[in-house]
Amino acid sequence: MRGRRRTTLADVAARAGVSVTSASYILNSRSEEMRISAETTERVRLAARELSYRPNRSARNLRSSSTATIGVISDHVASGSFASRMISGAATAARVAGHLLVVGETEGDRETEALLVEEMLDRQVEGIIYATLVASAVTVPAGLRGQNVVLLNCVDLDGQLPALMPDEYEGGRTAVSALFDAGHRGRVWAVGGETDLSALAGGLRMQGILARLQEVGGLLAGVLDCEWAVVPAYEAVRDLLSDQEPPESLICLNDRIAMGAYDALREHGLRVPEDVTVVSFDGSDLAGWLRPSLTSVRIPFAELGAAAVTTLLDGPPDRRLLPMPLLRGHSTASVAGRPPTGRRP
Amino acid sequence: MRGRRRTTLADVAARAGVSVTSASYILNSRSEEMRISAETTERVRLAARELSYRPNRSARNLRSSSTATIGVISDHVASGSFASRMISGAATAARVAGHLLVVGETEGDRETEALLVEEMLDRQVEGIIYATLVASAVTVPAGLRGQNVVLLNCVDLDGQLPALMPDEYEGGRTAVSALFDAGHRGRVWAVGGETDLSALAGGLRMQGILARLQEVGGLLAGVLDCEWAVVPAYEAVRDLLSDQEPPESLICLNDRIAMGAYDALREHGLRVPEDVTVVSFDGSDLAGWLRPSLTSVRIPFAELGAAAVTTLLDGPPDRRLLPMPLLRGHSTASVAGRPPTGRRP
DNA sequence: CTGTTAGCGCCTTCAA
DNA sequence: TTGAAGGCGCTAACAG
Numbered sequence: 001m002r003g004r005r006r007t008t009l010a011d012v013a014a015r016a017g018v019s020v021t022s023a024s025y026i027l028n029s030r031s032e033e034m035r036i037s038a039e040t041t042e043r044v045r046l047a048a049r050e051l052s053y054r055p056n057r058s059a060r061n062l063r064s065s066s067t068a069t070i071g072v073i074s075d076h077v078a079s080g081s082f083a084s085r086m087i088s089g090a091a092t093a094a095r096v097a098g099h100l101l102v103v104g105e106t107e108g109d110r111e112t113e114a115l116l117v118e119e120m121l122d123r124q125v126e127g128i129i130y131a132t133l134v135a136s137a138v139t140v141p142a143g144l145r146g147q148n149v150v151l152l153n154c155v156d157l158d159g160q161l162p163a164l165m166p167d168e169y170e171g172g173r174t175a176v177s178a179l180f181d182a183g184h185r186g187r188v189w190a191v192g193g194e195t196d197l198s199a200l201a202g203g204l205r206m207q208g209i210l211a212r213l214q215e216v217g218g219l220l221a222g223v224l225d226c227e228w229a230v231v232p233a234y235e236a237v238r239d240l241l242s243d244q245e246p247p248e249s250l251i252c253l254n255d256r257i258a259m260g261a262y263d264a265l266r267e268h269g270l271r272v273p274e275d276v277t278v279v280s281f282d283g284s285d286l287a288g289w290l291r292p293s294l295t296s297v298r299i300p301f302a303e304l305g306a307a308a309v310t311t312l313l314d315g316p317p318d319r320r321l322l323p324m325p326l327l328r329g330h331s332t333a334s335v336a337g338r339p340p341t342g343r344r345p
Numbered sequence: 346m347r348g349r350r351r352t353t354l355a356d357v358a359a360r361a362g363v364s365v366t367s368a369s370y371i372l373n374s375r376s377e378e379m380r381i382s383a384e385t386t387e388r389v390r391l392a393a394r395e396l397s398y399r400p401n402r403s404a405r406n407l408r409s410s411s412t413a414t415i416g417v418i419s420d421h422v423a424s425g426s427f428a429s430r431m432i433s434g435a436a437t438a439a440r441v442a443g444h445l446l447v448v449g450e451t452e453g454d455r456e457t458e459a460l461l462v463e464e465m466l467d468r469q470v471e472g473i474i475y476a477t478l479v480a481s482a483v484t485v486p487a488g489l490r491g492q493n494v495v496l497l498n499c500v501d502l503d504g505q506l507p508a509l510m511p512d513e514y515e516g517g518r519t520a521v522s523a524l525f526d527a528g529h530r531g532r533v534w535a536v537g538g539e540t541d542l543s544a545l546a547g548g549l550r551m552q553g554i555l556a557r558l559q560e561v562g563g564l565l566a567g568v569l570d571c572e573w574a575v576v577p578a579y580e581a582v583r584d585l586l587s588d589q590e591p592p593e594s595l596i597c598l599n600d601r602i603a604m605g606a607y608d609a610l611r612e613h614g615l616r617v618p619e620d621v622t623v624v625s626f627d628g629s630d631l632a633g634w635l636r637p638s639l640t641s642v643r644i645p646f647a648e649l650g651a652a653a654v655t656t657l658l659d660g661p662p663d664r665r666l667l668p669m670p671l672l673r674g675h676s677t678a679s680v681a682g683r684p685p686t687g688r689r690p
Numbered sequence: 691c692t693g694t695t696a697g698c699g700c701c702t703t704c705a706a
Numbered sequence: 707t708t709g710a711a712g713g714c715g716c717t718a719a720c721a722g
Contacts, residue, residue, distance in 0.1 A: 008699060019709045024701060035707060057467045058410070059699030061403035062714050069447070069468070077433050084429030088422050091450045095457070100464055102414070102447045105436045112440070119445055122402045123414070230634045256634060263636060266611075286631070289575045289601060291608060353715055364693045369717060380691060404715035407698045 007051040016040075016047035023048075027055070061124060070094050070312060071120035071128040072103045073113065081285060082301055083133055086152065089302030090129060093309040099126065110141070117143040127312030129305075130154070135165060135200040150311045152304055155200075162316040164307050168201050171297045171324035172208020175279045178295055179249050180216050182332040184277045188218060189240065191233055191261055192253025193225035202228075202253060205281060209251060221247060228253060233260030241268045252280040255287050258294050258331075278331040281324075293329030300324060352396040361385075361392035368393075372400070406469060415439050415657060416465035416473040417448045418458065426630060427646055428478055431497065434647030435474060438654040444471065455486070462488040472657030474650075475499070480510060480545040495656045497649055500545075507661040509652050513546050516642045516669035517553020520624045523640055524594050525561050527677040529622045533563060534585065536578055536606055537598025538570035547573075547598060550626060554596060566592060573598060578605030586613045597625040600632050603639050603676075623676040626669075638674030645669060 013023035023044050025034045031041040047053075061067045072090060077083045091101050102125060104116035120128055121143065130140055131152035138154045140161065151163035179188065190209060192202065206223070213220055226236040233252065240247070241264060250265075252258035258280040262272060270276050272292055280287065283298025300322045311317060358368035368389050370379045376386040392398075406412045417435060422428045436446050447470065449461035465473060466488065475485055476497035483499045485506065496508035524533065535554060537547060551568070558565055571581040578597065585592070586609060595610075597603035603625040607617060615621050617637055625632065628643025645667045652667060 009701095010699080020700080021702080021710085022708060025708095028701085037707075040707085054463060054467050056407070056469075056699050058403055058406035058412070058469055059714090060701080062401070062407050062698085062716090063700050063702090065403070065714075067403070067468075077429050077436065081426045081429060084422050084426065084432070087429070087448070088450055091422065091448060095449065095461070100447050100449065100461075100468065102445050103432070103436060104440065104445065105433055107437075116440070116445075118399060122399050123412075123445065124401075124403055230636065234636065259634060286634070289604060289631070291575065291579065291605075351715095354717095355715075365716080366694080366718080367692060370692095373717085382691070385691085401715050404698090405717080407700090407714090408716050408718090410698075 006056065007053050008056065009053070012044065012048045012051055012053045015051060016044040018044060027053075065124055066126060067124045068099045069123065069125045070099050070101055070309060071116075071123075071125040072101055072131065073106060073116050073120070073128060074103070074131040074133070075106050075108045076133045077103060077105045082299070083131065085301035086131060086305040086308075089305030090309050091305075092302075093306035097309065097313055099309070099313070114141045114143055117141050121147065129308045129312065131304075131308075135168065137200065148312055150308045150316075152308050162311060162320065164304055164311065164320055164322065165200075166299050166304065166324050167321035168204035168324070169208040169211075170321070171281065172205040172210075173212035174208075174324060174326050175205070175251050175281065175297050176209055176212035176216065176218065178279050178297075178326055178328075178332055179251070179277060180218065182273075182277060184249050184332070185218065186248030187221040187245070188213065188249045188251060189221050189224060189247040190251045190253065191224045191226065191236060192228055192257050193223050201281075205253060226257070228257055230256050230260040230263075233257035234263045235260075237261045237264035238267065241265075241270075246270055247276060249277045249279070252278060255280050255282040255284045255290075255294060255296055258296070259286060259290060262290060272331050273333050280331075283325075283327040287327060287329060290329075290331075292331050292333070294327075295329040295332040296327045297324045298327045351401065352398050354398070354400065357389065357392045357396055357398045360396060361389040363389060372398075410469055411471060412469045413444045414468065414470045415444050415446055415654060416461075416468075416470040417446055417476065418451060418461050418465070418473060419448070419476040419478070420451050420453045421478045422448060422450045427644070428476065430646035431476060431650040434650030435654050436650075437647075438651035442654065442658055444654070444658070459486045459488055462486050466492065474653045474657065476649075476653075480513065482545065493657055495653045495661075497653050507656055507665070509649055509656065509665055509667065510545075511644050511649065511669050512666035513549035513669070514553040514556075515666070516626060517550040517555075518557035519553075519669060519671050520550070520596050520626065520642050521554055521557035521561065521563065523624050523642075523671055523673075523677055524596070524622060525563065527618075527622060529594050529677070530563065531593030532566035532590070533558065533594045533596060534566050534569060534592040535596045535598065536569045536571065536581060537573055537602050538568050546626075550598060571602070573602055575601050575605040575608075578602035579608045580605075582606045582609035583612065586610070586615075591615055592621060595621055595623045597623060600625050600627040600629045600635075600639060600641055603641070604631060604635060607635060617676050618678050625676075628670075628672040632672060632674060635674075635676075637676050637678070640674040640677040641672045642669045643672045 009020050013020040026041050026044045074083050094101050106113040127148035132154040136154050137157050140156050151161050155163045224236040226232040280296040283296040287294035287296040303322050354365050358365045371386050371389045419428050439446050451458040472493035477499040481499050482502050485501050496506050500508045569581040571577040617623050625641040628641040632639035632641040
């Protein structure tokens with residue numbers, strides 16, 4: 001940075017007429033412990049303020065080999081607002097703990113990944129958050145082994161690295177509960193299925209859905225397999241409607257699927273939630289934009305980011321699966337008109 | 346990081362049987378300049394590789410007071426995928442230049458902002474990108490004055506800090522051109538208006554729209570003032586349709602407005618693009634999710650981020666307004682069925 | 691061409 | 707209570 005020479009600890013000490021030792025102790029809140037006179041302490045504090053002294057991090061880092069910095073490596077920080085929410089949560093938690101975040105995006109490239117790991121280790125980050133956009137099993141870059149790492153939204157295939165994930169199974173159960181709590185029964189179709197084997201979310205959500213359905217005595221009329229995107233979902237639901245008696249409820253495996261489903265339902269003259277109730281997963285902005293607003297089981301991205309920082313700084317938590325809260329919209333409002341109990345912010 | 350002591354330059358020098366000076370020169374690719382024998386050079390390189398030596402950045406920073414790190418301060422990295430796209434662009438550009446990004450989110454809080462500035466200056470970042478989610482005029486924190494700063498998506502009220510922004514005026518012109526290039530004429534309504542005075546985008550887009558409209562001999566049937574969100578837009582367009590003869594074209598001031606407009610149009614039995622063509626601003630993911638896909642004047646977030654890094658590292662560019670590219674969807678396809686020329690990725 | 695050496699700013703042991 | 711001094715790892719004068 002183009003700034004001139006900054007004031008150093010020595011400057012402060014000189015101005016206060018004490019040694020750098022004393023100044024150092026005082027400015028690091030150890031004057032008590034070192035039994036430095038209150039008067040001296042105050043004098044140094046004043047001098048520091050007058051000179052608007054700020055410690056030189058590089059020097060401190062070199063000395064203490066710790067930087068109050070946490071690295072985040074993610075395959076995509078750009079895609080959707082998902083990864084960014086996570087970074088946001090992590091950044092806030094880090095700041096509260098007096099840390100800063102350095103971020104790197106790999107775009108899935110292994111070489112970039114390894115490079116970023118090295119760059120961050122060079123900068124002596126206190127720990128590294130390794131995150132993926134879609135929940136998956138991964139092989140982490142070799143440079144990460146033996147470091148203070150936490151995996152986010154993924155697990156490593158072979159090793160025993162601490163990993164934080166949304167509790168997709170419970171999330172699946174929550175989705176079904178949301179449907180039945182709103183008083184709806186009858187035929188439920190799941191839209192989305194398990195297309196990608198490397199993505200864990202689909203399977204776990206489906207398991208949770210089935211388990212909870214069994215508990216409440218509901219049953220799954222069927223699963224519409226389709227790519228997790230708007231148009232495929234639209235087509236799948238459209239075809240379903242032309243073949244069969246319409247479902248009473250739809251569980252969409254993400255919000256974009258729900259968007260497509262909405263279109264198909266509307267085209268078929270079916271209203272949400274009066275004719276068909278819809279619940280979905282993600283809790284993205286889209287859920288709030290749709291009309292009626294979508295009830296969606298939210299992926300706790302910000303919470304994951306914050307928990308990752310905590311894990312790095314204070315050790316792993318007991319629960320490594322984070323709850324997926326229900327974001328209530330109007331797509332599950334009971335036909336009687338009971339208003340939803342919560343609104344999105 | 347919990348790693349053991351890392352190998353130092355001295356270790357490498359010792360193993361290669363040379364002085365640290367030579368090792369330093371060689372590893373910094375200055376052996377040529379220092380006329381060090383090829384043989385020695387090779388020996389040192391080998392030793393470094395064998396010990397998998399990596400320079401200690403903190404030490405280097407302290408010595409050279411430069412960190413190969415750039416700070417990004419933004420009011421919201423979480424909201425939408427906007428800020429994150431920008432960060433993504435910046436991160437990539439930074440990495441190419443051998444730099445890393447440290448990011449901080451202020452949530453609009455002045456105190457946090459000032460704190461982050463200090464934290465980053467403490468870490469001796471090479472420069473700071475100060476970005477806002479919505480284009481606006483701001484007062485930057487005092488700590489930023491005199492530093493290597495570039496404003497992104499905003500301008501400072503009083504000072505002369507370099508600022509990079511999307512060319513909203515040209516963008517407005519582009520939107521109109523998109524409409525007329527697709528062969529559409531007739532009544533054009535703008536939806537959105539200028540609600541927020543601190544947000545620059547609305548006014549500039551409208552100016553561009555009016556100017557271009559005049560050039561091509563079109564005219565604005567009217568402006569629907571509404572909040573830039575789905576429901577208000579839906580209501581505004583619905584009311585318009587119930588009062589008036591339907592418009593031939595709609596220029597929506599952002600993608601969410603277009604989403605609401607789509608709903609109102611569909612409800613009224615009007616098809617896009619057959620009955621009404623729609624063009625919009627943002628070029629967000631939503632534009633691709635809507636059916637038919639939306640033609641939208643894209644905010645070049647990634648490009649802004651990349652340009653900001655370049656500005657910080659190499660000085661300000663000539664053009665401080667970045668072009669807003671047209672993202673072609675089907676909402677402006679000519680009625681004759683001409684396919685759009687480009688697809689979103 | 692290569693080695694010796696003096697800091698960069700800070701923390702901390704040891705003595706006073 | 708305070709001061710002097712060493713050293714974190716690296717770079718760059720300045721000798722040889």
